[in-house]
Amino acid sequence: MTEKKQQIRDYLAITVGTILIAFAIKNIFDPVSMVTGGISGAAIILKELWQVPLWLTNTVLNIPLFLAAFRMMGWQFIGRTLYSTAMLSAALYVLPEMGLVKEDMILSALFGGVLSGVGTGLVFLGGCTTGGTDMLAVLIRGRLRHYSSAQIMQVLDGGIVAAGALVFGIRPSLYAMIAIVCVSRVTDRLIEGMKFSKEAWIISKQDKEIAEAVMERLGRGVTSIKAVGMYSKEEKNLLFCVVSPKEIVKIKSIVREFDPHAFFVVSDAREVFGEGFIEKEDRIT
Template sequence: MRNKSAAVDYGMIVIGTVLMSMGIKNIFDPANMVTGGVTGAAIIFKDIWNVPLWLSNTLLNIPLFIAAFKIMGWTFIKRTLFATVMLSVALYVIPDGSFMQDDLFLSALFGGIIGGVGIGLVFLARATTGGTDMLAALIQKRMKHYTIAQIMQVLDGLIVLVGATVFGIRAALYALIAIFTVSKISDGLIEGLKFSKQAYIISDHHQEIADAILKEMSRGVTGMTARGMYSNSEKNMLFCVVSKKEIVQLRELVSRFDPRAFVIVSDVREVFGEGFIEY
């Protein structure tokens, strides 16, 4: 079972790095968009010194991996090493070409979507593609009062700034759109796309509502004792989690038994367990 899980993870890394390479080589590079990271630096080097993307990605990562191996050990770098090698291989194998021609907005949007899905798959496999992720982790070892995310923002910001001086401010501004899109798409994959809704229900008809939720919606419901601070009286509060499409049914169900019920509904990013995402 463990071998099967590892095989799935490495398969996700392969697919993710291929998608990342397509976004970098066929969308961001032709549009001169520097989106941060080592691959962003590689785009700059290609323009200035005509160094191939795969070669820059490899050469820039070598000293980082040597330092990471000495400081953090093999366990820390093994999956990231595989992901970085696969990214360089994909950048070498995938043919040159532009998917979006000269449309910078579409390049930023769809490059961000493709790159975000790729990065999300790599992160889900518990790996990174090296670069500023690893450099930030190494710096954080010495500067513990900063988080890795904060250090990454500074490093990527510097690379984007250099890109603006090489390719102009217009390409840099579109690159920021791409960075935002990559972040949102990858976060969506990592946190889960099965968003749900949670509801707190305060009603004098709590028992009838709870029975209806259990029978009509086949959803679990939890009863809790709550005290109203204005009236100083105890009430029963129901708590349940439903899918997005079921929230309308839940509101109608509550209204049927008690139109004056007090209901609080909010978003839930992920729900694990029976009826939702399995572990």
């Protein structure tokens, strides 16, 4: 894939992701006063207190963050995050209000969490974030280097959720916790699903035949490693191969075809870089 096509795919993912996040904020979380942290949570609070539109709060609170980030780290750091933040504000302004789940708090927490999680995952896969507390955490870490960005962001989001509890009461905040867990789980699953692979370890006397079949039928590389059985003291060849999840079934079939008694181990590979897999490391900018 050319760099231009990859950029188009990234920006498409960012656009769709920000629209999904905006929809969840405006039509699910806001109607039931569910503050899930971040700038969006602060926007829901300000709307309740002073009737400030969601899109306006998202824009105004992010402007000083971007100016500070640009001054401290330059344009390269801001990158696509500026686009995603602008898209989020635009989507919050343009999207119509629809009472989908109304007063059902459980449905709001679950459906909103899933929708926002998918959107957040797409934005991350596009190589950026939606700004807000993510960027603020990075800026604060410039002063407090003994804390990680994740730790600082947890404190910031926790403070916003606590503020939501003061404004709306404890009940919506407890449901917001469910939504936060859903967002985190769905985001992680989406990201892992795009990078998830399987690794196969095979010990067999028919190692050459198995390796040739895998390379010819699946087009995957196979590495042979010299090994010694500590019990039998016998020298063996250990085959190592990384494939996609759907290809592991074909690997099993090939192994059974040549050696039904082969020792075969399958494990998860969270991220695989190289030919046939991820060609370059993702950048969150």
